[in-house]
Amino acid sequence: MSNLVMPKIDRATISLKDKIVEKFKKITKQENVLSTADEIKPYETDALSAYKEKPLIVVLPENTSEVSEILAYCNENKIKVVPRGAGTGLSGGSLPLKDGVLLGLGKFNKILEIDFDNSCVIAQPGVTNLSITQAVEHRDFYYAPDPSSQIACSIGGNVAENSGGVHSLKYGTTTNNILGAEVVFMDGTIARFGGKRFDSEGYDILGLITGSEGLLCVITEVTVKIITKPQRVQAALIGFSTIEDGGKCVSEIIANGIVPAGMEMMDKALIHATDNFSKAGYPRDAEAMLIVEVDGTISEVNEQIERVKAIGIKNNSTSLKTSNSEEERLRFWAGRKSAFPACGAMAPDYYCMDGTIPRGKLAQVLNEISRLSKKYELPVANAFHAGDGNLHPLIMFDANDPKSLVKTEKFGSEILKYCVKVGGVLTGEHGVGIEKRELMCEMFNNNDIQQQIKIKKALDKNSLLNPGKVYPILRKCAEEGRVHVRRGKEKFPDIPRF
């Protein structure tokens, strides 16, 4: 992956740069069109910063009709377009193209309507995730999905990636928490799907768009559902002397009929890293640690926290604390929330993976990751959204050493393949982007990928919107999405492909 192959560069488009800039300056304000090297530098990467590319032009439209005009013009002139929200994506979904226009939605930064009667908020796509909650919390409402980057990530980007967070098991991901969207297709058509109401008749195009990684349309407005804050939230911090005990505890909590608001697990490497970093008071002798958070009415929380404690003890917990105040609960989370910077303090760079696995396979997968860590001679720490099975191994490496990055990517790719092998998926919340596109054939066969590509072509016939993302383009895996099948066999033929 380090030698990233992107779609063939169209030299003719590059030669027309001045003409395109002039055209854009007629569509939007002059200062919204950036074309000099200094101006476009901040846009050369997103949060997958190992990959950089300067776009041909950056355009920052201010309203939907400007987006529509820009897209229609690009479509007519076969110019590639890469949409970008806040640039916090971890899979390179908004990596620019040398011959492409980067369409930034940063100026779409207003909350348009707060409708408490119908429990929804209408926001422009550049509004940050957290500011939606901040706008409604005075009435005890909030927006449920809480990706860790919620302070910076935009709601439009959340829709494009179907972002999750630590509360996904109980409250769902973005797709379960939005009601409507206004979008612009590559030919400039402006469309609205859904509204403030529940569901819609006809094909669920809102559902299709959510998580489509900017390949189908550009999002220009989002209507999100807001919900009431629970009466009480309490957390338990449980240590275990083996990963297996921790894993069994997770399965037993779920099997017991408890749906925790959040359930997070960390391995020993991460317990130490985060405890050093944030002094959270974690059990440093434990091999695995769980944070189990429950919410609801006061009696529900009391009852569930007692059941969680009993299950912890039954599964040989070596330490067990419950939060007795809001401050203490936040302290429990402080370490977990500092997992990324804590790893950053341990090594020059870290690479965050994002597979999802069946909860019951946790110990098996962590053992395999530990084996691979020895094989590649790279340290790894593991954070696990145990509630929803989303695993984030953080591989520590040194990006100044090119060999180290290549090795890290190979290690990461082996982890993801293993996630698929045990019945999981390649990505739980970060998206495929450029990062995992060559691995798509691990999960999908030719028919599956062709069906998805047909949808893409139906809505963007010239494949101009965010090309080179999500679907494999390398010959080693597929060409135009065609899966390489060796000796008539798919990879892992014995695995249920579902």
Added chain:
Amino acid sequence: MFEEEKKNSQTFQDFDSFSNPSDEIEVSKIIKTCFKSETPLELFGSGSKRLIGNKLQCEKTVSLSKLDGIIRYQPEELYIKVKACTPIKTIEEKLKTHKQCLAFDPIDLGYIFKGESDQGTAAGFVATNFAGSSRFKYGSVRDHLLGFRGVNGKGEIIKSGGTVVKNVTGYDLSKLVCGSYGTLVALTELTFKVIPLQEDTNTMVLYDLSIEAASEFLKNVSQSSNDITGAAHLPINNMAKNFETNTENVFKLNDLKSASSYTAIRLEGSQISIKEKIENIKKELNLFKTNLSVLESYQSKLFWAKVKNLEIFSNTKNSVLRIVVLPSNLVKIVYYLEKLTSQYFIDWGGNLLWAEIKNLSKENLIVLKKFVSNSDGYTTLIKSGEGLSFYDHSFTTNKIHYNVSQKIKESFDPKRILNPNKMYSGI
């Protein structure tokens, strides 16, 4: 034309017009053959929801009813994988063995179509995307379908999704098949997320609220932090007029008083938490002097089954409409319905109206649909009553949605052979 009629019809005896494939490969072969010969086919499961949507005139009929059986149930992973036409009842019984259930609270349209229970199959719920009374709390079918396998209009077997809740690998086609009425793929396997069954259920019923008071109450109570899982309003007096159904008999429960209307909320959890929630709600909404009852577990379950299964419209010969509305527009849409000869009730905490309308004409329906869509809602014709038998606009759309839908249809079914025109003419 039903398969029995087809079997006896001379016209169809020359064709192999009815198929009942027993596995996915067979489904694929049939569709491949139809694709080559451009033969349109009607797909259905057990037929419980077959009358919803525009009438089909297909040369071939394919029942997927033999795709029946639980493939894998993993209670601790909170999912169940089934063959597409597994009866919903079988699935619910299996889930009960581990104190779990389907979160979309499956409804039963058997009562309005034939006067008795006929819930149908898992695929039927996916095809229609109909959820029960707890929709406003837990979401619809589309929120709980984790993955599927199926056969597209070229006969190719395709799959999407997985068995885990957090999955953003590729487009989320599970959303697209929900509510697509068999026009995109013949579903063969489905994986649903499941949730724990609540330990106990009670229902608080307030009596004699006007529609205005009920609307305000439903809005406030569904926004409370007491996790209400059902909130409905039944204007009993209005219902009894001009209709054969004796509404009071349908809701004859020992602890329900006779009243002009029932406004009910469902509270679930352990007995301790239910009691706490009832006290909280009384306090928050100042209900200490309000005329109300609390139904215990058994009567509660009966009550909500009657609501979500539309038992008050049982065996109706009239048209039945499903109208999704915004809570803030509920009252004005109710006023509109009251101008017609109708009976209705409200579910989903004020987000859904079910209406039975006598002698509904095509013209009246078109005007009603327009009124509702101008209020950011939509109306689906679930059952055509007398006077509407040839009506072919069960669903509503607009030009842009139609154009995008047509492109999506073509990407799955280029020759338009799967349930053509079922939803919209030309799709």
